[in-house]
Amino acid sequence: MYITGGIAAYKAAYFVRALVKDGAKVRVAMTKSATKFITPMTFKTLSRHRVYTDEALVTDDEIVPHIELADWSDTAVIIPATANVIAKMSHGLADDFVTSALLASDCPKFVVPAMNEKMLKNKATTRNIKSLRMDGIKVLDPDVGFLAEGYQGKGRLPSTSTILKWIKQENKNQISTVKDLTGKKILITAGKTLETIDPVRYITNRSTGKMGYALAQTAVERGAEVTLISGPTNLPEISNVNFISIITTAEMFEEVNKFFEQMDIVIMAAAVSDYRIEKPATQKIKKKSATLEIKLVKNVDILKSLGQKKNKQILVGFAAETQNLLENASRKMQEKNVDLLVANDVSRADIGFGSDQNEVTFLRPDHKPVLIGKSDKKRIAAKVFDCIIGF
Known part of the structure; x- marks a missing residue:
C-alpha cells in the first residue's frame, strides 16, 4: 500500500485497519510528503511491519528494498493518490521509494485519487488518469463532498x-x-491418494484438493487446455477440463506419464502418499490383539521421475512442510529438479489443508525466495501462473 502526500492520508490508516481485519497482510510505503500528514509509526503499528520511506532506498543489506516490496506484493493500492504521483506513474518516473517500487511492480495496481476538484479536472490530470487506465491500472472515481478547502466539490x-x-x-x-495461457497444454494433479490396508481401511492425508482445483479453474479461465488428474475430493467438477479420477499413487503415476510428453506445463499439486502397504489384506483385519503391525514400502516418487526426464516442460512442484520451511523446500526443489516450487506451512490452522486461504513461498533455481502473502487459493493460483508466464 502506497501513501502519498494529501490531507486524506490520515484516512489511509482506517483502510489499513480494514485490510488487516479482512485477513490481508499489509506493507506500507510512504512518500516524504505523506509523512508530514501522518507518521510512519501509525502504519507500522497497524500493519505490524516496518514502513518503507525514502531512507529505505539505500541499505547495507543484500536485498534491494523497493524490489523486495514489488516482488512481495499481490496487489498495490495507492491511497490517497495525489495529482503528483498520478503524473509520475503515467510517465514512468521513479524519483523516490514509492514511485520506484511501483515502477518495479507487475501486480494489479489500484489508484484511489483524492485532491481538489480543480486539480482533478485539470486537463493534465485527466490525461494522466486516462493514460493509467490505458495501461491497465484501475482508477477509482473520487466522491463529491466537503473538501479541505472548505467547499463542496x-x-x-x-x-x-x-x-x-x-x-x-x-x-x-x-x-x-486474462487469456495469456491460450494454446498451452497444462497437466495438473490435485487431491490426495489412498493406499489400501484392507477392504475397509486405508492410509491417506488431509488434502482436500482445493489448491489443485483452483489452479485448474484458473488455467481454464486463462485459455489453457487442461488435464486434471485428481484423487478423491468433495469438490464440484470443473467445466472444460479433461478430468481423470485416480485412487492410488501408482494410478496417478501411470496417468501422469500418459500425458507428460505432450504438455507445456505440469503442476504437481496433489498430496500423494509416500508409502503404501506392502501386502494389503484381502479381508477386513479383525481386532484380535492390542497392537497391529503393518509394513509400508515406498511409492514411486512421481515428481522426481518427471524432473529427471523433462525437456520442454515447465515443471512445478508443491512442498507441504511443518517445520524448517525454506530449508526443506529448497532441498526438495534441487532434488526434484523443478522449475518452480510452491512451499507452504501446513502446521498453521489458518492456511493449507482444508482452508480456502493459503500463504506460500515461491522458490526457483538461482532466484531469491518470494513470499506470497495470505490470500484465497484462487489468487494464489493466479500468482503461480503469473510467475510461470514470466519464465
Whole structure:
C-alpha cells in the first residue's frame, strides 16, 4: 500500500485497519510528503511491519528494498493518490521509494485519487488518469463532498468500505478475464491418494484438493487446455477440463506419464502418499490383539521421475512442510529438479489443508525466495501462473 502526500492520508490508516481485519497482510510505503500528514509509526503499528520511506532506498543489506516490496506484493493500492504521483506513474518516473517500487511492480495496481476538484479536472490530470487506465491500472472515481478547502466539490476520498469492495470486485474480474495461457497444454494433479490396508481401511492425508482445483479453474479461465488428474475430493467438477479420477499413487503415476510428453506445463499439486502397504489384506483385519503391525514400502516418487526426464516442460512442484520451511523446500526443489516450487506451512490452522486461504513461498533455481502473502487459493493460483508466464 502506497501513501502519498494529501490531507486524506490520515484516512489511509482506517483502510489499513480494514485490510488487516479482512485477513490481508499489509506493507506500507510512504512518500516524504505523506509523512508530514501522518507518521510512519501509525502504519507500522497497524500493519505490524516496518514502513518503507525514502531512507529505505539505500541499505547495507543484500536485498534491494523497493524490489523486495514489488516482488512481495499481490496487489498495490495507492491511497490517497495525489495529482503528483498520478503524473509520475503515467510517465514512468521513479524519483523516490514509492514511485520506484511501483515502477518495479507487475501486480494489479489500484489508484484511489483524492485532491481538489480543480486539480482533478485539470486537463493534465485527466490525461494522466486516462493514460493509467490505458495501461491497465484501475482508477477509482473520487466522491463529491466537503473538501479541505472548505467547499463542496468532486475529489473527496471514497469511504473505506467502497474502496475495499471495488478492489475485491476488480481483482475478481481481472483473474477471470486474462487469456495469456491460450494454446498451452497444462497437466495438473490435485487431491490426495489412498493406499489400501484392507477392504475397509486405508492410509491417506488431509488434502482436500482445493489448491489443485483452483489452479485448474484458473488455467481454464486463462485459455489453457487442461488435464486434471485428481484423487478423491468433495469438490464440484470443473467445466472444460479433461478430468481423470485416480485412487492410488501408482494410478496417478501411470496417468501422469500418459500425458507428460505432450504438455507445456505440469503442476504437481496433489498430496500423494509416500508409502503404501506392502501386502494389503484381502479381508477386513479383525481386532484380535492390542497392537497391529503393518509394513509400508515406498511409492514411486512421481515428481522426481518427471524432473529427471523433462525437456520442454515447465515443471512445478508443491512442498507441504511443518517445520524448517525454506530449508526443506529448497532441498526438495534441487532434488526434484523443478522449475518452480510452491512451499507452504501446513502446521498453521489458518492456511493449507482444508482452508480456502493459503500463504506460500515461491522458490526457483538461482532466484531469491518470494513470499506470497495470505490470500484465497484462487489468487494464489493466479500468482503461480503469473510467475510461470514470466519464465
